[in-house]
Amino acid sequence: MNYRMIIYIMGQILRIVGICMLLPILVGAFYGEHHVIESFAIPAAVTILISIVFTIKKPKNRSVFSLEGFVSVAASWIAMSAIGAMPFVISGEIPHFVDALFETVSGFTTTGSTILSDVEKMSRSCMFWRAFTHWLGGMGVLMFVLAVMSSNDVRTMHMMRAECPGPNVGRLVSKSSFSARILYGIYIVLTLSEIVILVLLKMPLYDAVIHAFSSAGTGGFSLWNDSIGHYNSPAIEMVVAVFIIMFGINFNLYYFIIIRRFSLAFKNEELRTYLGIIAGASVVITLCVIGQYDTVGEAFRHAFFMVASTITSTGFATADTGEWSTFAQTLLLILMFIGSCAGSTGGGLKVSRILNYSKDGHTRTEIHRKSESGRVGQDRRQARRKGRYTGRKQLLHTFYDNICAVGAWYFS
16 A cells, blocks of 8 residues: 555545634634634644645655555545544634534534534634535545545546545546546535525625535524524525535536537436436425425425425425424435435435446346346356355345334334
């Protein structure tokens, strides 16, 4: 293993994290929160100093393979989570390091869980950093490093495979670093677009930035205890729902649209399945909860938003789903595990994997049917050659089915 190269990559990532820590200082200065400026200045300075030590000398052997890629990603996530928790501890807003670490890990991994009982008491600068961890973690800090660094294409491809979600990872263009720049460019444009639209809908600029960061990372941190429901605005809810759905789409498809290869984007099987699941689940849940709201439109408004928030693992809320029927709750639980598209910022198993599992099941059915006509040997050999009979996929099938069964039992 090339340990020197792993340290060098970590140094580049920590430099980005240290520089990003300067942004909350500007926010604190703008809002007059001078007491929290040192809370970010100290960790930022230490992080940048460490990054300089790690990268001051380039390693002679700069080869990176899959093992180095995965170790670099894992070590970097641990390091940046520990460093990212320090401002919360130094400022005293989350005094215990373990709690601060939980909050930071939840942010960088876009999980969205929190230990805060009253998030509205947090300072503006710490709130900004809390939401910004979602934005950084959504596309991945390593992806940002790949976008700004000029590096060997083989090395960057191994690191991209380690960072990107989904069963398959490929390049949009010939160089992986250029692909990372394109993906991050799309990510930034979508984030800025959401901020502009939310501001036009009369949401305060600071609020729009916080919720756009959380939407982009599909994490769900809000600056209000009652989340998006605080605004009680159908327009804001629909905009946020549409954008988190967009962030749950494979970013490669946006590139195809940009280069006018529309057929590759709109004929994508995963995209059509993803949008179909959202539409179908929204209608079904609307029918389940229609009796709890005054109008059909209001029922669909909350059902659509919660479906979008759940399938992308965002976690924003506009309704108390605990008051919904058991069937509606179970359906949301299933959507949570299905997740969004591969190559997006959303979570879950990914729609592409579900499609692959479904096709595997169809193949086994076909083999069983053809075995009765004496053609099983050839078909089974063909299926094995394509990797359709693997213990790993069988295990994932069983795990997914059991989770859904346990969830259904829990809500019954």
